Amino acid sequence: MYKVIIADDNPIICTALESRIPWNELGLELSGVCHDGSDVLDLIERHAPHIMITDIRMPILDGIALIERLRSHGLPLQIIIISGYNDFIYLKKAIDHDVAGYLLKPIQDQELLNSLRKAIGHLKEQENVSQMSRTARIHELRESKRNASDRLSAVIRGVETCERCGDVLAELSFPSPYQWLLFQLPLQEDGGLPEITTEDLLEYEDVLLHQHARSCHLFLPSGTLLAAIAPYEQAASVTDLVSVQLREDGIQTTHAASMQFQSLSGMQRELMGTIAGLYGQLFQSRFTPATAVHTPFLTIKDQRIISMHLSLQDYKGSLAYISEQLDQCLVSAPTPGHLDTFIKTVFKWYSDYDPAYYGMQEQMDAALLASLAFSSRAHILNALTPTTEPDSDSGSKAMNVVQYIENNLNQTLTLNMLGKIFHHNSIYLGQLIKKETGMPFNQLVNKLRVERAEEMIRRNPDVKLTDLAYQLGYSDSKYFSKVFKKITGRPPSQSADSEM
Structure with missing residues (x-):
């Protein structure tokens, strides 16, 4: 509904306009009426109307003076002028200020309707242009975020420096002290990496902005690492907020914070040191803060023995x-690159003998910081536990699991729990489900739940969001809304309307 205000010093005309305008038919609502030009600005500030109908002459502040003041403040109101004067000068001024209508008294109903429809048309055009601008801005932000993340990846690989980065990394307002906050993105239950996107980063930044955590930037230099840079005094609150966002997306993370820095060279030094510190937290060892890979720990002899x-x-x-060789690697104060190469090499050898490791090997090869996919030394070794199962009936196994999921969408569903029910290794089970459905486990469960939610909303458009979330296994209605919108492109509240 578009909001309308009426400003005329004649109460009779105001009453007549109220009764003669078909408000509902035009999609309009009357927000306020005033009889003095000096009161209009206060009325506009309180109601933020879209259309104003005003007399060209009023006490204190007449219509033309009022319009000039509104335009000088950049207020994009659609204005319809009522005048008792067929005066070219007044008409010219009205045209100069791009009014939607100039109506002479006595007002004709059809002329009034035509002016209102013209004003509504202008408003819709403005909305379209605004939407296009927002879309272009979002696209620009996405590209900027991707470029910044790519640049940060280059810095971590050692082929770029912060001083040479032409993006937000080099545009921070030094000398304010900043701090790096790094968040691990570990493997999920199904053996896949979290599906964090550029859009997610923008959404997280929006949450930070609304929580007054300004000048914070998020990057995704690797599928295993989310990096944040924040003013030192806001680092603790940013850490908490980002951790909450990741947890809402089903990601249990380990994080590390750098010392504060005030220069681009300090930015890079602290970044590399904090990555090494994060590795140290996860694997209970001391890491050298460098990424260059030197002599590999696994030799040709090691390959022969493992093969x-x-x-x-x-x-x-x-x-x-492998456990023995891994321990030797960890006690030697390796660089993160040393451990990454160790892990990639082992998964490559395993995939040569066991097809179940193809997917894992591809992920490790693609990951810049492969070791951050694991939460501990034990996690690495557990991922190398045999997962091979007979493939003759893998399709029927996967469909049995999918059928179970569909019948139990109101329950807490995890791959570990399903693995115990169906007596399979959870990673292997996740691979079967992805092979059969084309989707990772978590994505499949969310898709099935959202489809069920749409069906429930069609049957009962008045269902409460909290009840809907609870019936579909979500303990948090806010997270359910986020998942629903991510899959359908609209919030649950608009789902019923879209079916009408």
Whole structure:
């Protein structure tokens, strides 16, 4: 509904306009009436109307003077002038101020309707232009965020420096002290990396902005790392807010914070040191803050030994040997790059003998900071536990699991829980589900729940959001709304309207 105010010093005319305008038919509502030009600005400030109908002559502040003041303040109101004067000078001034209508008294109903429809048309054009501008701005922000994340990836790889970055990294208002906050993005239950997107980063930043955490920037330099840079005095609150956002998206994270810095060189030094510190937290070891990979820890001899075990399907022997080599790597104060190369190499060898590791090997190869996919040394070794199962009926197994999910959408569903029910390794089960449905486990569950929600809303448009979320296994209605909008492009409250 578009809001309308009427400003005329004649109460009779105001009453006549109120009764003669078909408000509902035009999609309009009357927000206020005043009889003195000096009161109009206060009325506009209180109601933020879209259309104003005003007499060209009023006490204190007449219509033309009022319009000039509104335009000087950049207020995009649609204005319809009522005048008892067929005067070219008044008409010219009205045209100069781009009014939607100039009506002579006595007012004709059809002329009034035509002017209102013209004003409504202008408002819709403005909305379209505004939407296009917002879309262009969002696209610009996405590209800027992607470019900044790519630049940060180059800094971490050692092929770029912060001083040479032409994006937001180099545009911070030094010398204000800043701090790096790094958040690990570990493997999910199904063995896949979290699906954090550029849009998610923009949404997180919007939450930070609304919580008054200004001058904070988020980056995604790797599928295993979310990086934030924030003013030092706001670092604690930013850490809490980002952790909450990740947790709402089902990501349990470990984070590390840098020392404060006040220069671009300090920015890069603290970034590399904090990455090493985050590795140290996860793997209970000391890491050297550098990314360059030197002599690999796994040699040709190691490959032969591990390959021999794998060829004989002696996974226990292979795991014991890898565990020993991993310990040697960790006690040598390696760089993060050393451990990343170790992990990538092992998964490559495993995938040569066991197809179940193809997906994992591809993810490790693509990850800039592969080790951050794991939460501990034990997590690495657990991922190398045998997952091979007979494939003859893998499709029927996956569909049995999907059928179980569909029948229990109101329950808490995790791959670990399903693995116990169906007596399968959870990672293997996640791979079966993705192979059969084309979607990771969490994405599949959310899709099925949202489809069920749409069906429930169609049957009962008045259903409460909290009840709907609870019936579909969500403990938080806010998170349910976020998932629903991410999948459908609209909030649950608009779902019923879209079906009408």
